[in-house]
Amino acid sequence: MSATEIDILTTIQEDVIKQAEEAKNLGNMLLNNKEYDKAIEAYTKAIELNPKNAIYYANRSLAHLRQESFGYALADGISAVKADPAYLKGYYRRAAAHMSLGKFKQALLDFEYVAKVRPNDKDAKLKYTECNKIVKMRAFERAIAVDQPEKTLAEMYRDLETITIEDDYIGPKLEDGKVTEAFMEELMDHYKQQRKLHKKFAYNILCDIDAYLRKQPTLVDITVPDDSKFTICGDIHGQFYDLMNIFEINGLPSPTNPYLFNGDFVDRGSFSVECIFTLFGYKLLYPNHFYLARGNHESISMNQMYGFCGEVTAKYSRTMSDMFTQVFNWLPLCHCINKKILVMHGGLFSSDDVTLDDIRQIERNRQPPEEGIMCELLWSDPQTWEGRGPSKRGVGIQFGPDVTKNFCEKNKLDYIVRSHEVKFMGYEVAHNGQCLTVFSAPNYCDSMGNMGAFITIKGNDLTPTYKSFEAVPHPDVKPLAYASSFMNLLN
Template sequence: MSSEAPTIANKDEKATEVATGPTDEEKAESYKNLGNEHMKKKEYTKAIECYTEALKYNPHNAVYYANRSLAHLRQESFGYALSDGIAAVKEDPMYLKGYYRRAAAHMSLGKFKQALSDFEYVAKVRPNDENAKVKFTECKKIVKRQAFERAIAVDKPDKTLSEMFSDLEFIAIEDDYNGPKLEDGKVTLTFMKELMQHYKAQKKLHKKFAYKILCDIDTYLRKQPSLVDITVPAEAKFTICGDIHGQFYDLMNIFEINGLPSETNPYLFNGDFVDRGSFSVECIFTLFGFKLLYPNHFFMSRGNHESINMNQMYGFTGEVTAKYTSTMADMFTQVFNWLPLCHCINNKILIMHGGLFSTDNVTLDDLRKIERNRQPPEEGLMCELLWSDPQEAIGRGPSKRGVGIQFGPDVTKRFCEKNNLEYVVRSHEVKDAGYEVTHNGQCITVFSAPNYCDTMGNNGAFINIKGNDLKPNFTSFEAVSHPDVKPMAYASSIMSLLG
């Protein structure tokens, strides 16, 4: 009997250890606290992982859903953020931060009426809460403004900007203006070199020339198809860049590393030229200038940020209005509607900003037939070209952004086989190296805004190919310094609601 006693005692000790170990609730809180520390360091992916672990131990805690919703918002995964905001409200209808998170996700998706409903509820429950009152008032202004814009919108003849603003040619140039000037109303290489130096010195292009460039680019883009075919000769180099997002000084660094655009050094910029970065005006006029100078050797695809909702939310509209006028902001809206949606190089590489489609039967001819002169719809081919993202899993899934879809390697393979393509190139997502190759080499992401929003610490990248083999060669680069103007400097009135 005595020989069995230690065994019994050991069992009791182990039982005591189990009984006094951390509970599931305590484990959940520990993960939540760790997630909060990652949020402070802006390590959003790690924060999401921690909140997800917390929810495994306590799946009905509204705080964990709300915290994870905020982390998803910071990563622009608005669909996931909305799901977590909805879950937070469901788990605890009295937890007001859940309503804030749901409202922020709705606003990020351009659904201001739904956001207003949440802000209104919080303001009623807490009538003395100044923060709630401000958010409700600001959101209400946006909804009213949108209603007013819809009310005054009438069908107009499809006039070009040149026809609508024919009197702009009579704008006087002040005697003290010493910046670049168009030559006989045309963009020249000399003008472009002077413009870039002018912008580096933080000076502004005269409005007369800015308006003229917009009018000319509008006239040109109207004649382009929705899918532009590009031929790259056998030994010629061709460069593909991703998102620039208003980071003008990093754009200049690309040209420093890879050479200025020319007929022997062609470029394609794959959408999201503006927003977030506070030098978007400088970026877009530089890109439009090169497009006018080298129309057959410089290409631009529309991104999801070349749209009214995104521009109003993320700064471009505010920047254009501050540096020029609200009229010019409206002119940009018309021009962006005419940007091509995708490009195809040598019939073998399809390049679009977002990604692929919710069905398998899409052909290049279908893309050529898209009527693009409009704001991006919430579904369909145009939406998916601008918004979709790849995923590791096979098949398709709901978009983390709440718009478009996520598509797997099997989807990419079938699309390439059906259209006799080697691979697709897209942008739309921050990558640590500035690029990523997935889907067995058939889906390449390129992102050209290093240290995105001055916070992400990522490299930017661009792709060089040659016409004879179309093999992608990647160049990564770090961010360069820029004047002390913070990202989102022109977007505070709306973005302040998303905290």
């Protein structure tokens, strides 16, 4: 090769590297502006131009983390480490993705490596120490767990029945131990004033909802009469004031205004306690007209990371946090409306053979497994192309329009409704109208800028109607205020 040819080749390479850097810088700007999809596009262009640069993978990993695409974030963290084993931020990104998926042991290996490479780095040492504490704590919890007949909350915590109510308590009170319409209205007003429900009544509600949910099937059948309206809401994620706005727009729950809330009631938003007691209260008040399904965030690993455990402990106690863990295990996994609409939090399955009867037979009283029907109901997402693929989240699968069509035909359904994903208008219609997504937390985490939405149907006309709404102001308590200190890994 001549000197001229070498010069030309060098110029071309330098130009490519320059273009890649420009794409990365654009991605950084978009990331800072919270335009995550566009940031990912920019980083992807940088990677295509220069696939050996670890920084590009690490930055794209962060953008995926912000979108909760933990599987993609993990893949990019792995790629960053492969591209440059000396680039320590790649290990942090990989660890953050593992932590987000509740895989603390894998995260600990990365923190341990960084701490060894940088023995004088206080931040690295702190992250290793804190992650090690979590791993040991979880190992201890498993070690002390014993197999025994399942007891109800009331049986396990009889000593809490003796809780006294202070004379100066001025909040809502159960009437003869029961939730009433007046109690619910007073409770919501009490919460709007940033006050706390007395722990005795909180304990009573948890015991009652525990006893009720144990008797419910895994798949709940709902009949909506011909001329009746029925409302389906998606993720709430601790955004209490937006929950109140739904009731303002669409009316309070009642026997003539039934609701289904489709999982992820808690975590991230810092008013999760207020949300969950409002939802549990209405379930007890109108058990046949108010429905709750489990989401992937009604689980201990998510609650420990994303704030619910911390919030319950701060507002009540660690004991009450443990009580919630038991109650969440008994939440139904999905609902079938008029035998034509299946509603679940996540999505469909890795097998074409799944029937509604298979779902009915799931043993749900446990923490969600990492594979199988229960896992996929809580974690899966639709994709626009045919077939199935690995999940962008690292858990569950992605399923195409052909999978949805086959499932609906096999089970004689018109369509499915799921939640689980932020959508700009709060909802999305996909798979030729057979896969609807509804997400009811507007401006998710005070940062996404999305609308919230809910779906209404009529019993004699199952055609969905969509209502989008904007976020409303809330007290100055930031999202994730009670989250694990490890959430700073995502920043």
